Amino acid sequence: MTQDEKPAVAVACSSPSWGGMEMEAVFSAAALAERGYPVLFLARRGTPIEREARERDLAVFPILSGSHIAPLTILRAARLFRKNAVRLVHAEYSKDLWTVVPAARLAGGVPVILTKHIASSIDKKDPLHRFLFSRTARVVAISSAIRENLLKRTPIPPERIVTIPNGVDLERFKDWGSFRAEARAEFGIRPDAPLAGLVGRISRGKGHLEFLRAAAAVKKRVPGVRFLIVGSVTKGEEATAREAEAFAREAGLEEDVRFTGFRGDIPRILSALDVLVVPSRSEAFGIVVVEGMAAGRPIVASGRAGILDIVSDGETGILFPPDDSEKLAEALVRVLEDPDLGRAMGERGRRRAEDLFDRRKRTDRVEALYGEILEERFRAAEGNRADASSRAPSRVWTNRHGLLRVPWRISLFLSIVFSLSIASFLLLAPLLRPLLGRDDALGVQGIPLSLAAAGYVLGIASVFFSGAFVARRFDRRPAASLGLGFHPRWIQDLAHGLLLGALLIGAVAGVSAAAGTLSLAPAGHPLSTVLRDTLRIFFLFALVAVFEELLFRGYLLQVLAEGIGKARAALLLSAAFGVTHAFNTGGTAAGALSTGCAGLLLSLAYFRTRSLWLPIGIHTTWNFALGWILAAPVSGEVLEGTPFIYQASGPEWMTGGAFGPEAGLPALAGMGLLALYLARSKRVRATEEALRAFPPPEERV
Numbered sequence: 001m002t003q004d005e006k007p008a009v010a011v012a013c014s015s016p017s018w019g020g021m022e023m024e025a026v027f028s029a030a031a032l033a034e035r036g037y038p039v040l041f042l043a044r045r046g047t048p049i050e051r052e053a054r055e056r057d058l059a060v061f062p063i064l065s066g067s068h069i070a071p072l073t074i075l076r077a078a079r080l081f082r083k084n085a086v087r088l089v090h091a092e093y094s095k096d097l098w099t100v101v102p103a104a105r106l107a108g109g110v111p112v113i114l115t116k117h118i119a120s121s122i123d124k125k126d127p128l129h130r131f132l133f134s135r136t137a138r139v140v141a142i143s144s145a146i147r148e149n150l151l152k153r154t155p156i157p158p159e160r161i162v163t164i165p166n167g168v169d170l171e172r173f174k175d176w177g178s179f180r181a182e183a184r185a186e187f188g189i190r191p192d193a194p195l196a197g198l199v200g201r202i203s204r205g206k207g208h209l210e211f212l213r214a215a216a217a218v219k220k221r222v223p224g225v226r227f228l229i230v231g232s233v234t235k236g237e238e239a240t241a242r243e244a245e246a247f248a249r250e251a252g253l254e255e256d257v258r259f260t261g262f263r264g265d266i267p268r269i270l271s272a273l274d275v276l277v278v279p280s281r282s283e284a285f286g287i288v289v290v291e292g293m294a295a296g297r298p299i300v301a302s303g304r305a306g307i308l309d310i311v312s313d314g315e316t317g318i319l320f321p322p323d324d325s326e327k328l329a330e331a332l333v334r335v336l337e338d339p340d341l342g343r344a345m346g347e348r349g350r351r352r353a354e355d356l357f358d359r360r361k362r363t364d365r366v367e368a369l370y371g372e373i374l375e376e377r378f379r380a381a382e383g384n385r386a387d388a389s390s391r392a393p394s395r396v397w398t399n400r401h402g403l404l405r406v407p408w409r410i411s412l413f414l415s416i417v418f419s420l421s422i423a424s425f426l427l428l429a430p431l432l433r434p435l436l437g438r439d440d441a442l443g444v445q446g447i448p449l450s451l452a453a454a455g456y457v458l459g460i461a462s463v464f465f466s467g468a469f470v471a472r473r474f475d476r477r478p479a480a481s482l483g484l485g486f487h488p489r490w491i492q493d494l495a496h497g498l499l500l501g502a503l504l505i506g507a508v509a510g511v512s513a514a515a516g517t518l519s520l521a522p523a524g525h526p527l528s529t530v531l532r533d534t535l536r537i538f539f540l541f542a543l544v545a546v547f548e549e550l551l552f553r554g555y556l557l558q559v560l561a562e563g564i565g566k567a568r569a570a571l572l573l574s575a576a577f578g579v580t581h582a583f584n585t586g587g588t589a590a591g592a593l594s595t596g597c598a599g600l601l602l603s604l605a606y607f608r609t610r611s612l613w614l615p616i617g618i619h620t621t622w623n624f625a626l627g628w629i630l631a632a633p634v635s636g637e638v639l640e641g642t643p644f645i646y647q648a649s650g651p652e653w654m655t656g657g658a659f660g661p662e663a664g665l666p667a668l669a670g671m672g673l674l675a676l677y678l679a680r681s682k683r684v685r686a687t688e689e690a691l692r693a694f695p696p697p698e699e700r701v
Contacts, residue, residue: 007087007374008038010080012096014064017235018048019201020287021117024142024166025049025092030056031363040084042077042100068098077103079486081110082478082689088113088370094120097132104135108478111137111373115164118284119149119305130155137373140164140366142285143306162369165309166285167362170354173267173294183272187258189226194336196300197228197273199266199288200280203237207279207302208244213325214279216251218332225256225336230269232262270295274342275335281322283307290357293317293349298342300331310357316349404474406563413470413555420462428458449540456543460550467555475559480693482554483612487689490613496683497605497617504618504670505625511666517650518661520631523643530643537628537639538620545619546612552577552599553606553615558694566607574599584659586636590652591659594668595635598622601675608678610686610694618674626662633660 045062141147276292278301299317320327468479512518560569578596627634631642656663
């Protein structure tokens, strides 16, 4: 890749802790940014990793929640990926796959890479994990132990697992030996005193108690020896820290052991040591081991897991059996009593760190991996284009772009909607049954409000998931193409639509009242009841608007427009919109015509913004103001419990008759004026993010 071709990369890590995994996530992201990659760092708000990423001048987005189920976070992440044209998502914490995998899919199928820092203790081969791992382009194992764990615990095939060990910035450890005397003086340790140190968060798994037991034995054999324990207490491990301090007192080590707490100057601390001790019971990798080698220090470490990839026993350090404090003590005595041996091991360790664990070389390998994944994606797209161009035309497939023909896509969509609606109703019928006999003061033509709302929720879910599935699978468009994408103007579009719908019905009411064809009388309900019911009715009409716009102006309209053009598609679906409303309780031919005109108006709002938020707003306040504020029939349906009593008089061409005012001449005139406004207003426009959800057919193969 050249400098100009660096793809935008999103790095995600929601961990609330600060340890090896978190450090590696920040350092790797910073290394990529230094090489010219546009890096978006996704973190959890208020965490150490967020603060550290900001200090390194990374573009930080604290949107992660750390939860397995976080639909709003998924939508925010998807919007962020689309807005910034992210081409790769790199998760440093496996838990974040629950967020970034669906977000990457919603953003257009962005490839996801996972770096596995920690071994799994349980199998992850259930259907949900299979789904997540199958949508992961590569999994990076930081050691051979992690690779073996992945093969054992997950369904990831070997060819998708890449071993890339963590690395360190070797420049940080250059010439730190000059600070040796100064660092020792800070802790009251003589320049010539033998000094062994353990660097790592205090927790039971890091082997602090084994280190102290070995220290007590070493003290008896090595005159003047001193020990450092460097690191803060792991959250929830306070008891382990107290136990370690108590053991040091009881073993008579109070004058010999220094507990330093957290230190940010690890190279300086390492320069003070004669030997670095890593007695961990399990280490996926052990970055501190590499840091010790980079500082030229001999290593005494447990021969476990990832450490085996780093330390060459007898060459760069000495390995001992985990939990064996006696063997640990023997190894320490051997190194401390033979300074020449320690120096030789340290020199070989430094060379090994330069050869295998240099951060620059690790970043080279990550870059190569990114290029490999993007190249695979490019070749797959080219292959699809070649297949599409060679496919013979048929009644099912288009020959140019390899897409299902429009009638088949529409048939498939409607079939799935119908099937999902029936299935969801049958599954939830036991829960909805109590609502059937409920005596609800509010309702529509005798149907309780709660039951009506539940039915629309089921309908919305069925239409949305059907449209998202067919759009993604057969149209090769993201779910955002349904029109509910959270682009930067969605709130403004929704508010604009709510205002326009209210103004339209307000104007219709004003003209009708002035003409003497409409009058209202208070129904006499208590104010508290009216206010409470107003919110419930508004919510119901919002559900109605979302359902009808998704069905008539969502997937169907975009696919029909692709096949027969925008104007014909709008006319056809608006006619269907009007016909369906003609079967309402007060349905009339004039009502069907007026509803069809309303469909054309809402289709215009959709095509101008390439989003459903504006038509949903218009639709919601149109119905709400008409059916609740004016207490008039809404497309022939009458609400119960309204705050006013609607009275109409005059010819039906003015009042709309049983269908309601929307079938009258004032409403038709108002729709015409509103259509003119939508067609000419500069406030009504599509954003780049909304348009991105509608790539042309040649880009969707």
